[in-house]
Every structure is written in structure tokens, then in C-alpha cells.
Amino acid sequence: MRKILSLSLLLPLLLAAVDTSAQSRKERLEEYVNYLASDELKGRGAATEGAVKARNFIAARYRECGLKPLYEGDFFVPFESKGTSYCNVVGVIEGGALKDEYIVLGAHYDHLGVKDGKMYPGADDNASGSAALIEIARELVARKDQLQRSVIIAAFDAEELGLFGSNSLAGFLDDLVGIKNVKLMMSVDMVGRYKGHGSLVMEGVATIRDGRVLASEMARSHSIKISPKNFETSVLTATDTQAFALKGVPTLAVSTGIHGQYHKPTDTPDLIDYDGLDNVSGYLADFALQAATDPDWQASGKVARKHNPKQPAVEFGVLGGVGGSSLSFPEAYISTKSMTDYSVGLVGRANVGVCGFQLEAYYENARSRFPSVDRPLGPSQIYSQQSVTVPAYLLIRTSKTRDAMFLGVGGYYSYAFTHSFSKADPGWDVNPHQGGIATVFGIKASGLLLQWSFRSQIGSLFAADAPQAKMGYASYITLGWFF
Template sequence: MKNIVKSIICVLLLSQIGYAQENTFNEDKLLERLEVLSSDKFEGRRTGEKGNDLARAYIINEYKNIGITGFNGSYEHSFDFEIRAGKFNAKNVLAFIKGTEFPKKYIVISAHHDHLGKSGDKIYNGADDDASGVSALLAFAEYLMQNPPKHSVILAAFDAEELGLRGSKYFVDKMKDSDIVVNINMDMISRSAKNELYVVGTRYNKTLEEVVTSFKNPTDTKLLVGHDGTDGKQNWTYTSDHGPFHRSKIPFLYFGNEDHAAYHKPTDEFTDVTPNFYKKAVKIIISLFKDLDLKGL
């Protein structure tokens, strides 16, 4: 009888350990990386400039420290484009983990690493927009290394979002013959006075709607469906890097918070993010990813 009781206790303890691991990412590192990425060192991370190069190098080094590899043998994927402002060479940063059951089906988790750069002596550090999303990508890397996904996952830190979603457009075009089942995009997820995180994309896909509707929120942060053209608020369907996925008929979920006074201003600084909201937002997004990975599309 004692042996049976001991066995039951061991099973319960192991299940608790497994549950903890399933939901693990380093919350202190999440904030630390956000602070680093939005520091003056990176000079606003403008596409084609030195600060952008330094930011990419930092992101890649963090991936290496976590133990996650680049996509198709490389972290950096270069592309050129020309707009009225001039010619640019830009670089997406892509990390990859192979799926255990569906290695040829991809879930793309994205954020953009670029921002607005400098204007005179003012630096647009873009803490919320979108150092917050990139730091969350690194949290995803930590989670995935502990909890291998069923589908292959590409962690995409896109460049040139601020110049017309150029990085995500290039990526979607290059991957047009691949089976991308869903894009999860994060842009401005670290700052909310209302403790509200919005999700966009469910109106375009029945399975996504079902997953979000049945989602068991592990936090007290409100997850709201909206800003999708159905509620009279600003429609975010094409406002960030999920837009090119949607245009290519790839299902997407975009997570973000409403614009604040520091949006696209030099005052978008680390000191004004709401840390507890940010950590809970990342927990929500990782938990929803887990549901999608289990269910598939």
C-alpha cells in the first residue's frame, strides 16, 4: 500500500513539474531584453543604419545563448527594396525549431525589430513599438526549447515594418510554396493602463475563432477580440506584419494594445511600460500558441 501511495505522489509531483515547465519563460529576462533593445545604444533601430545592425547582433546572440538555430542555416535573411526615401538593404532575423509531428507545416511567430531611428538629438527607442514583441520572441524561444512544438516554428523578427511592412512582404513571398498554417504577430504588447490585450484575426477563420472563444486565460489580463472592422474602432487588419500574411490568405492572430501618447514619439521608453501587464500578455500569447499547436488548422 505504501508503495502505491509513493507512486501516486511521484506521478503528481512529476505532473506538477511538467506543468511548470510547459509555462516557463524567464520573466526577468523578458524585461531585461526589452530594456536593452529600447536603449540609446541601438539609436532607434532604423533600417539600414548602425543601430539596426547592433540590435540584430544582440537578438542573434540571445538566440545562440538560448540554443535555438537559424532558419535554413542562417539567422539573417537579407533583401533590398526601393521607396521614395531611397534604396535600402534590410535583414530579417529568423530562428527555427523543427516540429515533432508536422515538420513541414509552419507556425510563424513574428514581431518587427526596426523602429524610427533618430531625429536630431532625439532617439525614437520604440520600447513598446516593437522591442516588446522582439523580447517576447526570445521568451518564445525559451519556451520552445523546453517544450518542443508539434508544428515547426519560425520566430521571425522582421525588418522595415516602419517602411511599409517590407520584411514581412519579402518573407511571405519567399515562403509562398511552404505550408504556413498560421501567423502569430506581436506589435506593441508591453503597455496598457487598462490591463487589456487585443487580438485580431478571428473573424477571418472559424478555427481561430473557436480556439480564442474556448481559451482558458491563465491571467487576470483581459483578452479582447476587436479592432477588426466589426466594432467601430480603428481596424488593425493590415496595420502590422500580419497584413501580408492575410493578403496571402494565411490565417493570422495579431496581438497588440491600443495606441498611447508615446506612439511613434521619442517618449516610447522602457520606463513607461507596464511590466505586470507585459508579462501576462506574453503568458496569454504563449498559452494560445500551445492551443493552436495542439489543435492545428
């Protein structure tokens, strides 16, 4: 009787195991995506019941694959951010001779949940990455005897709220194993549209020694097309690699790209390319295996600009701006209307702590309306000048890091090499040497520069025998890029 009872308890587990092994990887991937993006999970919004169901499902698949918990016998690694509790799901496959070194593979499992009564399924973002991560783990467990380094498999919570899960895990691993022992972090995010995009994008190959060659050679063996990028370059977006990259870990951000259903209720399971997802999963599993077995695997020492918080001592770039300037005739109490001006040129900056010096040199085309000399009450005419302008500023920055807001004061010099009047030329000689006070306020994020500058001329625009006038003010919005 006891044997019969034991068999009756074991039978469902045995049947489940047989059922799983009988499925192909593609079938399992489709099953995972359909469940994670189902109505039952209601979009997997962080800190919702749907997110709890998602992480329970992922933990069950971890156990099924043969993963072991990373910490204190539990796959769930809870954390708090801004007063709310969340939970990463983390497992590990122990390596061999280099088991104290780690490869981290991660994918966020949360999505947007329900907004304004509409459910956001998040099939590609990121049920696809979560599904791929489970199958990558399954492949690596099956080949664990080949592993030299240990592999950490992490399903991140609260990515959509601001990368909370990966930020937490990066700090957690720094305390637990030492971040210097993490030799690669790969984020698998939105990998379900291979056919539509035509390739698998891999950003960060230059952070790994010979990374581009390794990725490309392995892609050929899998008959998969990849688009290797040296670094992550977008200053407007970030993914789960960020917290690790900022700590000096080589990172790869893997994706099949953005599409029209991104962050929309139409990101549904029926639009996933499951053949492509299957191929991508196999490729990434082999790439991770290479990273975990190669004794010569190492970082290149190169870091993406957006992941390098240290400010350079000297940097150079290009800039272009649009704005306006007006003519002021103090004796006549007249200030004219400005028109659209533009400028394009170069910028250089020297940084010391929170202080800095910024020097610009650009071509400027300035125009302003003023009353016609021959018909003062008639239509106005346009004064225009082209010049080379050189502003210089002493800066105060809000941080010693690369990205900071700044305020600057200084002066400028302009050489007006040509000028014209649109109608009757009054015969006024223009002073080619012009200058005055300049101020600037802006922000620098990664290589991007956005600033607002203001100039006020000192001295007269025209020669002594002409009416006293000056460029009363010039204001520019400028966009620049530092190399």
C-alpha cells in the same frame, strides 16, 4: 594545461547560461527592452548601426534559447527593398508528425531612429514585442517534444518604412516551404501597455476555426483579459500580418493598443508594464503551442475585407456628402452663390473587370441665394428644395481588385418633393422632375469610399411662365462605406 585552458574558455559561457536560467521571465523581458530601447541603439532605425546591434542581440538570444536557423545555417535572412539592404532574423523549431506545416510568429525590431536630433527609443514599439517573441521562443523550445507543426520565429526589419521585412519573408516562405503550409501568422506588435489599456487586443480570431473560443478559454486560464476582434478593420493602418493575409494565411494581430507616446521620443522603457508583458508572453506562448500541437487546427475560410483583394460582383453601402449648388438664369446672365448642401443615402455597385456600374439614391437638401423679387438691389433671398436624387454612373477603374481609383460618367434624376423661398414668394411653379449630366471621380479602399461628384442640370428648374433657370452646377464631396 589544456584542460585548464578549455575550462577557462568555457567558464564565461557556463556562467552566462547559469545567469540566464537564474533570471525570471519578467527580469529577462525587462533586460531585453532596456537594451533595445537604449541610447546605444539610437532608436533602431532601419539600415543603421543601431539596427545591426539590435539584430545581433536578437540572434544571440535565439542561440541562447536553442533556436535553429531557418535557412543555410544563419539566423540572418537579408533582403533588399528600394535599393537598400535590410535583414530579418529568422529561426525555427522543428515539429513532429506535421513538421512540414508551419506556425509563424513575428515581431518587428526596427523603429524610427533619430529625427531632428531626437532619439525615438521605441520601447513599446516594438522592443516590447521583440522581447516577448524571444521569450515565446524560449517557452516553445522547452516544450518542443510536444510540437507537431514547426514554428518559425521571425524578427522583422524595416516595418516602419512600409512592412518591408514581413513582405519579404512572406514571399521567401512561399518559395521555401509553400505558403499553403503556413497555418497561422501572428504579429506581436506593441504589447507593453497591458495595465494602461486593460486588455490584450487580438484582431483576426475569425480567420481561425473556433478562434474566438480558443483565445477566450486560454485567456481565462491565464487570468488575462483579451479583446478578440473578428478581423483587422482599419483602412488607415497595417501591420506585419498583411503580406501573409493577402496570400490566404490566417492571421492574428496582437497588441495592447496605441497610446500617447506612440511614435514619440517619450516611448521609454520606464513606461512598460513588465508584469503585464510577462503575462502576455506566457499567454501567447501557450496559444502558439496550441496552434502547433492541435491536429484539427485549421483556417475558417473567412478573410478580413482589407485583406481580400478580390472585388465582389455586387456590393452595397451607405454614403453622405456635403457640397454646394448654384442657380443660373441664362437670360439675365446671372449665376447665384451656392450655400452648403448635404445628402445622405444608399449606394450600390456592380463590378466586371475594370468596368462597373454605380447607382446611388439619396435624400438631398439644396439651397442657393438669388436676388429678392420685391427688392432686386436689396438683400438676396434663399431658394431651397428637398429632393430624392438618383445618380447613375458607368465606371472605369484603375484595377480589377477591390481597392482602386475610378472615374464615372452618367446622369441623374431628382424628384423635388418640397421647396421654399426665404422671403417673398415670386409665385413660380417648380418643376418637380429634374435631371441632367453627372460625373464622379474617387477612390475605394477596403470598404471606404471617397468621391467627388459634379452635376449639371438639363432643362429649367421653374415652369414655363417663370424665368428660365436651372441648377447650374452641384458639386459634392461624399464619404461612403460598403458593407
